[in-house]
Amino acid sequence: MRASLFITCYNDTLFPETGRAVVRLLERLGVEVEFRAGQTCCGQMHANSGFRREAFCQARRLVRMYADAEAVVIPSSSCVAMIRDQYSGLFEDLGDEPLRREFAALAPRVYELSEFLIDKLGVEDVGAAFPHRVTYHASCHGLRALELGERPFRLLGKVRGLELVRLENPDRCCGFGGTFSVKNGGVSSAMLAAKLDDVLRTKAEFCTALDNSCLMHLGGAMHRQSQGMKTIHMAQILASTEDQPAESMQ
Secondary structure, eight states: OEEEEOOOHHHHHHOHHHHHHHHHHHHHTTOEEEOOTTOOOOSHHHHHTTOHHHHHHHHHHHHHHTTTOSOEEESOHHHHHHHHHHHHHHHHHTTOHHHHHHHHHHGGGEEEHHHIIIIISOOSOOSOBOOSEEEEOOOHIIIIISOOTTHHHHHHTTSBTOEEEOOSSTTOOOSOTTTHHHHTHHHHHHHHHHHHHHHHHTTOSEEEESOHHHHHHHHHHHHHTTOSOEEEEHHHHHHOOSSSOOGGGO
């Protein structure tokens, strides 16, 4: 099978190790991975800030770039949620019915990483090894928009040596929310403090998630408080093996 990796602008700019981990993981599972160099942004930031025409331009670019892709894999719940929840409305609002139909044809082939592994490839044990105590944060987009449910736990449960500690209040938001944390800094900080209490209470070595935006928010607070816990995208855990541990462990 062949999959196109949409790395997202956030990961490309700040967390390139996540993209490398996705490629390593999928190739180990026999997937041929391609990377289309013309990719940019899904348009979420623009749409959420009211710049719908600018978001439309990004959405149109993505749909046409991947029109012939067998599958599009995205290591970000928030970007997948943007594509599924807002693209059709953008195209309808701005009167592009042909593009809306193109998107309808592409949409079933767009997957968040854990969806692709479990729903498309039908695998839970990806051959990973990560001998550490780990807790998992379910991002709001993954939990509510994509309804990922137990998929992340099923994958983490098969990782050799990993001790999984579930969070209390698993549906509690970390307070990032993209531009929300900028526009509502005080509220965001209060939400972050409550979430961090739950995370630190697990006494895990690592907090993982399927969105690096949440992990950056949590990791920043941990750093400011000189906490020993680290953050790591789940793709890096799943790509890790005894012979080739995750980049953050090398």
